[in-house]
Amino acid sequence: MTKTGVAAAISAVIIAAAALVGWDTVSTPSSAPASTTALDGAALFRAKGCATCHTGPDSQALFLEFPNLSDAASFAGERRSGMSAEEYLTESIRVPNAFISPEFRPNGPTANMPTLNLSDAEIEALVSYLLSD
Numbered sequence: 001m002t003k004t005g006v007a008a009a010i011s012a013v014i015i016a017a018a019a020l021v022g023w024d025t026v027s028t029p030s031s032a033p034a035s036t037t038a039l040d041g042a043a044l045f046r047a048k049g050c051a052t053c054h055t056g057p058d059s060q061a062l063f064l065e066f067p068n069l070s071d072a073a074s075f076a077g078e079r080r081s082g083m084s085a086e087e088y089l090t091e092s093i094r095v096p097n098a099f100i101s102p103e104f105r106p107n108g109p110t111a112n113m114p115t116l117n118l119s120d121a122e123i124e125a126l127v128s129y130l131l132s133d
């Protein structure tokens with residue numbers, strides 16, 4: 001086999017393997033740049049620990065004293081006057097103690113919500129997940 005033949009055979013194998021594991025080998029059209037792909041809010045809700053403390057749209061919390069977020073769209077816009085649902089949820093996640101939810105039922109040594117290390121994009125994805133219901 002020639003050198004080019006070997007290279008072609010190797011790339012054929014790589015493409016076949018990529019197809020097997022489901023990689024996207026087709027280049028993304030320029031109208032949909034990969035860098036702006038939305039983060040998965042549902043996955044973040046579990047990965048960042050939110051789901052441990054809060055019941056969410058698709059999960060049940062381990063504790064009942066923390067606010068239930070399964071229907072955040074129904075209350076988020078009403079919590080603080082002058083704040084939209086998006087603004088309120090964003091603030092609640094970025095600066096948890098800026099406002100204490102009336103749905104928090106401290107029970108013994110239960111701590112307040114911790115300030116989590118999240119990027120703006122992650123917070124945005126979480127907020128749209130919570131409001132998507």
Ligand code: HEC
Pocket residue numbers: 045048049050051052053054066067068069079089092093096097099100101102103104111112113114116126
């Ligand atoms: C250790 C438990 C804990 C974790 C982890 C946690 N929270 Fe909280 N969260 C709380 C508590 C306690 C409150 C109520 C006190 C307050 O309002 O700050 C709260 C309040 C909130 C509120 C306001 C709810 C309302 O009724 O107004 C939102 C929204 C929220 N959390 C979202 C999140 C998201 C999203 C995550 C994950 C990135 C998260 N929380 C992680 C404990 C937690």
